[in-house]
Amino acid sequence: xxxxxxxxxxxxxxxxxxxxxxxxxxxxxxxxxxxxxxxxxxxxxxxxxxxxxxxxxxxxxxxxxxxxxxxxxxxxxxxxxxxxxxxxxxxxxxx
Amino acid sequence: xxxxxxxxxxxxxxxxxxxxxxxxxxxxxxxxxxxxxxxxxxxxxxxxxxxxxxxxxxxxxxxxxxxxxxxxxxxxxxxxxxxxxxxxxxxxxxxxxxxxxxxxxxxxxxxxxxxxxxxxxxxxxxxxxxxxxxxxxxxxxxxxxxxxxxxxxxxxxxxxxxxxxxxxxxxxxxxxxxxxxxxxxxxxxxxxxxxxxxxxxxxxxxxxxxxxxxxxxxxxxxxxxxxxxxxxxxxxxxxxxxxxxxxxxxxxxxxxxxxxxxxxxxxxxxxxxxxxxxxxxxxxxxxxxxxxxxxxxxxxxxxxxxxxxxxxxxxxxxxxxxxxxxxxxxxxxxxxxxxxxxxxxxxxxxxxxxxxxxxxxxxxxxxxxxxxxxxxxxxxxxxxxxxxxxxxxxxxxxxxxxxxxxxxxxxxxxxxxxxxxxxxxxxxxxxxxxxxxxxxxxxxxxxxxxxxxxxxxxxxxxxxxxxxxxxxxxxxxxxxxxxxxxxxxxxxxxxxxxxxxxxxxxxxxxxxxxxxxxxxxxxxxxxxxxxxxxxxxxxxxxxxxxxxxxxxxxxxxxxxxxxxxxxxxxxxxxxxxxxxxxxxxxxxxxxxxxxxxxxxxxxxxxxxxxxxxxxxxxxxxxxxxxxxxxxxxxxxxxxxxxxxxxxxxxxxxxxxxxxxx
Numbered sequence: 079x080x081x082x083x084x085x086x087x088x089x090x091x092x093x094x095x096x097x098x099x100x101x102x103x104x105x106x107x108x109x110x111x112x113x114x115x116x117x118x119x120x121x122x123x124x125x126x127x128x129x130x131x132x133x134x135x136x137x138x139x140x141x142x143x144x145x146x147x148x149x150x151x152x153x154x155x156x157x158x159x160x161x162x163x164x165x166x167x168x169x170x171x172x173x
Numbered sequence: 174x175x176x177x178x179x180x181x182x183x184x185x186x187x188x189x190x191x192x193x194x195x196x197x198x199x200x201x202x203x204x205x206x207x208x209x210x211x212x213x214x215x216x217x218x219x220x221x222x223x224x225x226x227x228x229x230x231x232x233x234x235x236x237x238x239x240x241x242x243x244x245x246x247x248x249x250x251x252x253x254x255x256x257x258x259x260x261x262x263x264x265x266x267x268x269x270x271x272x273x274x275x276x277x278x279x280x281x282x283x284x285x286x287x288x289x290x291x292x293x294x295x296x297x298x299x300x301x302x303x304x305x306x307x308x309x310x311x312x313x314x315x316x317x318x319x320x321x322x323x324x325x326x327x328x329x330x331x332x333x334x335x336x337x338x339x340x341x342x343x344x345x346x347x348x349x350x351x352x353x354x355x356x357x358x359x360x361x362x363x364x365x366x367x368x369x370x371x372x373x374x375x376x377x378x379x380x381x382x383x384x385x386x387x388x389x390x391x392x393x394x395x396x397x398x399x400x401x402x403x404x405x406x407x408x409x410x411x412x413x414x415x416x417x418x419x420x421x422x423x424x425x426x427x428x429x430x431x432x433x434x435x436x437x438x439x440x441x442x443x444x445x446x447x448x449x450x451x452x453x454x455x456x457x458x459x460x461x462x463x464x465x466x467x468x469x470x471x472x473x474x475x476x477x478x479x480x481x482x483x484x485x486x487x488x489x490x491x492x493x494x495x496x497x498x499x500x501x502x503x504x505x506x507x508x509x510x511x512x513x514x515x516x517x518x519x520x521x522x523x524x525x526x527x528x529x530x531x532x533x534x535x536x537x538x539x540x541x542x543x544x545x546x547x548x549x550x551x552x553x554x555x556x557x558x559x560x561x562x563x564x565x566x567x568x569x570x571x572x573x574x575x576x577x578x579x580x581x582x583x584x585x586x587x588x589x590x591x592x593x594x595x596x597x598x599x600x601x602x603x604x605x606x607x608x609x610x611x612x613x614x615x616x617x618x619x620x621x622x623x624x625x626x627x628x629x630x631x632x633x634x635x636x637x638x639x640x641x642x643x644x645x646x647x648x649x650x651x652x653x654x655x656x657x658x659x660x661x662x663x664x665x666x667x668x669x670x671x672x673x674x675x676x677x678x679x680x681x682x683x684x685x686x687x688x689x690x691x692x693x694x695x696x697x698x699x700x701x702x703x704x705x706x707x708x709x710x711x712x713x714x715x716x717x718x719x720x721x722x723x724x725x726x727x728x729x730x731x732x733x734x735x736x737x738x739x740x741x742x743x744x745x746x747x748x749x750x751x752x753x754x755x756x757x758x759x760x761x762x763x764x765x766x767x768x769x770x771x772x773x774x775x776x777x778x779x780x781x782x783x784x785x786x787x788x789x790x791x792x793x794x795x796x797x798x799x800x801x802x803x804x805x806x807x808x809x810x811x812x813x814x815x816x817x818x819x820x821x822x823x824x825x826x827x828x829x830x831x832x833x834x
Binding site (some may be wrong): 089092093096097100103104107110111112115116118119122126127130131132134135136137138140142143144146147149150151153154158159161165166167168169 | 474492
């Protein structure tokens with residue numbers, strides 16, 4: 079049954095890529111959710127030009143939030159591209 | 174059949190015109206606000222304007238709720254899986270942002286400064302986990318409820334029952350807090366008695382969800398989001414324009430923060446603030462220790478990805494792809510409010526520091542007396558009702574210099590958002606708008622939560638566990654009756670004003686995290702997870718978290734005596750909050766169910782970990798138990814592993830096929 083063998087391989091390759099994408103995105107999420115804020119004290123000595131925010135405060139109040147929104151829109155596209163590459167994406171006409 | 178067809182019954186017309194309908198609605202709402210502004214100029218009293226605001230918005234939600242009534246199971250539970258990503262994002266935004274976000278968040282930031290941002294981060298970053306780890310996979314699975322997935326993946330009704338317990342435990346206290354919030358807002362703005370206001374709010378909630386289930390809740394939540402975001406942004410945009418000439422408060426408040434910092438130094442130098450009462454706005458880790466700061470962020474984030482009323486919103490999209498896009502839209506809409514909250518806090522703080530602190534008592538600005546009358550602002554230990562009362566109260570303080578000092582001034586955190594229109598000198602119509610927005614936030618969250626609880630009881634307990642042969646009509650009647658019962662019980666609980674209600678919202682996140690997160694993630698990402706492993710993991714994680722909460726809050730003496738708990742530490746000084754030896758010698762040390770005033774309640778624990786963050790203990794324990802028990806048992810059947818493969822691929826049929834009769 080070459081066809082089912084082929085499907086199995088595609089499934090595994092698809093999941094490998096999906097898992098890698100997951101790990102990368104969780105890494106970025108962890109960076110913006112936690113790591114940056116561990117350095118709030120040194121970052122606060124830097125003042126954002128024009129806006130006047132201390133950088134450490136700014137990252138927790140806005141910077142990381144913007145990063146989360148961007149992660150989500152980019153992730154939706156990347157995952158869709160992976161799904162399409164292996165023929166596992168849904169058809170397009172709906173919605 | 175490659176795609177799943179949307180079951181539309183006369184709804185396609187509505188769905189293809191969504192943009193026009195909600196555009197028209199938004200325009201109508203703005204016109205309504207302008208009309209009320211005209212009425213105010215003509216001289217219509219404020220109280221009538223307040224009533225018009227509340228009743229007009231409630232009427233609109235009710236009309237949407239009635240128009241969306243349905244007799245179809247899939248419409249009732251998942252809105253026919255036909256909600257486009259963009260609108261589902263708005264609905265999720267309203268579902269997510271509660272009275273606490275709308276009214277309380279800015280106040281928390283006002284009080285805690287930088288440390289309060291733990292909540293802003295925690296309540297946004299979790300959506301990354303929803304999208305990457307859980308949400309789209311549950312959508313592909315085709316569940317109606319979260320326990321549906323647990324039951325299918327983990328061998329039946331025992332796992333389902335555990336899922337229902339976790340769901341009810343974390344949703345019920347949360348919904349009670351929302352109904353409490355509607356009562357507070359309605360009583361404050363309409364002058365209703367609190368208990369009556371609670372039940373009036375209840376009617377508002379029920380008309381949205383009773384007849385149309387998820388379908389009705391979805392379309393009212395979109396309408397509620399529009400009201401709440403306009404209401405939240407309007408006052409602060411005007412304020413920013415007035416002070417800095419730029420209508421983007423999120424950018425201009427950087428200067429306010431610089432001014433606050435300068436003023437803090439000045440107040441210390443002038444003796445207007447005792448060093449002990451001043452917590453610098455941008456200084457981190459003086460209200461939470463670094464451990465608790467990051468623990469709160471983590472628990473709120475992971476809790477977001479485990480709360481059933483949020484996850485079920487992504488069951489309603491037409492496809493897995495749109496579920497992912499929808500999470501991104503959700504966070505964008507939520508972000509609009511959360512990145513504005515710190516601006517509210519900064520502008521209010523600057524106003525208080527420059528126009529109240531250091532002022533001669535006779536020159537206090539009059540806006541605060543309205544709130545003083547309600548007992549929400551105190552100066553020198555007495556409600557700031559009017560100038561004479563303030564002067565009298567401060568005379569009674571020994572050695573008072575005659576100007577307001579920081580330590581003399583106490584403000585309830587709810588006032589920050591509600592008073593901003595007055596601080597900015599805006600007409601009453603803007604205050605009414607803010608009240609309508611707060612009400613929309615509370616109602617929409619309560620709707621989503623009530624529906625999650627009632628669905629779990631009607632679908633999981635009644636249909637799946639008690640009577641699997643129940644005909645559709647009876648299932649829907651049972652669902653509605655249960656919705657009504659849960660709502661009335663929640664309102665009755667709220668009317669008693671339980672003391673812990675706001676803390677319980679924080680607990681809900683940790684409980685959801687400990688109970689749901691490990692089992693949901695492992696169910697999708699590790700095929701080797703067995704039923705026994707997952708069941709043990711849910712019990713272990715949820716049990717540990719619940720034990721820690723209940724012991725530290727309700728049996729703190731026993732926690733110290735039998736479980737080796739020690740005092741939490743003061744984050745600023747590192748000293749213990751209570752002298753354990755002394756407190757244990759008191760006669761009430763071993764008291765059970767004590768009030769918050771008990772010397773040990775909420776002040777003991779392990780590793781200096783606050784009980785709000787008990788998910789940090791429960792979830793890793795849950796993961797460990799799932800992995801160990803799963804490895805000890807035999808791998809799940811081939812069939813089950815094939816199902817997991819199906820869940821991982823967006824294309825193809827849903828795994829769970831519901832008979833649609």
